[in-house]
Amino acid sequence: MGRGIRRFGSGVEYHFILLLTNGFIVVLTAALLFLIRRMMEERLLQPIIAISGAMDQFVHDYSTGEGAGKKGYLRSEVIRQDDEQDEMDDIVDSFLKMSGDIDSYIHDLDDLHRQQMEYAVQMELTKHVQDGIVPETVRYESDRFALIATAEPAKMFGGDFYDWFLLDETRVAFLIGDVSGKGITAAMFMVMVKSSLSQKLRLGVPPAEALNTLNDEICGCNPEGLFATIFAGILDTANGGIVFANAGHERPVVFCEKPYFQEMDSGIAIGLFEDAGIIEEHMTLAPGQGVLLYTDGVTEAVSPDDELFGEDRLLAYAPGIFDIDAAAASLKDQVNAFYGGRERFDDLTFLAMFYKGA
DSSP states (O other), X not given: OHHHHHHHHHHHHHHHHHHXXXXXXXXXXXXXXXXXXXXXXXXXXXXXXXXXXXXXXXHHHHHHTTTTTOOOOOHHXXXXXXXXXXXXXXXXXXXXXXXXXXXXXXXXXXXXHHHHHHHHHHHHHHHHHHHHHSOSEEEEEOSSEEEEEEEEOSSSSOOEEEEEEEOSSSEEEEEEEEESSOHHHHHHHHHHHHHHHHHHHHTTOOHHHHHHHHHHHHHHSOTTOOOEEEEEEEEETTTTEEEEEEESOOOOEEESSSOEEOOOOOOOOBTSSSSOOOOOEEEEOOTTOEEEEEOHHHHTOBXXXXXXXXXXHHHHHOTTOOSHHHHHHHHHHHHHHHHTTOOOOSOEEEEEEEEOOO
């Protein structure tokens, strides 16, 4: 009987040990599963949540316009605390929306690129048309006079202009102007002003009358409020006499033994007020003398030290110049050197003419 009790006691001990062992295994397994879950959360689930949140935030920000200028997201900004969310479904939804948005963006980008290409082609054609109306350089020489003119726009389109043409065997008309504003609007206004004035002079209208008539026309139809300063003259190569009129433009330089600025009425720019009252004036060149017309892109050239080229430097360049080539080359060199590598913000336009004699 004692042996049975011991045998029974041994069975209890065995079951107790087995129970403890199973419990330990269960606890250990649970601990391992907990650790594995935590590791999966840290290594897999949290990154998935972060990716899902970032994609969702990206879609939201750029669909509402709040994403401009952003360079990324912080982890804390995009991880959402929502136990019921399905991160993989969110990723799929966000990815599909992003794909659609990117596809739409690429399509819009292609359209924009095509529009920009068309715009560039149109601007280039417009530039060629303007270059035909106001060539970069023109040179003419006869036995009675010589003329050179140049127009170098600071940007793609220039607002400065010049023109010259023979009226008959002895008379030559010439003009120079500067339109307010920049860009294609100023260029279109310039073409209209130049064409209208040149046509009037070709028809034999004197410079002052032509400018006054042009001013009245512009004032009657000028919604943008643009204006232009203009000097227009006619040289009679039979005697060197010049009849001219000035509409608010810079004073010409007279090339002679001691160069000077031609005194004249300042006038008023075309397009500002009706009844401008521009007057006719006269000057005479002796054989070998010349005249320089220019726009404010010369006198208002700015050095790296913020100095203006000014009238004094312009007049100082003139002594010793007695032909059109020296006049053009020297002026270009001096103005460009004065800029000293600084970006030119205004057009460089001038016209030099020398009278040789009858």
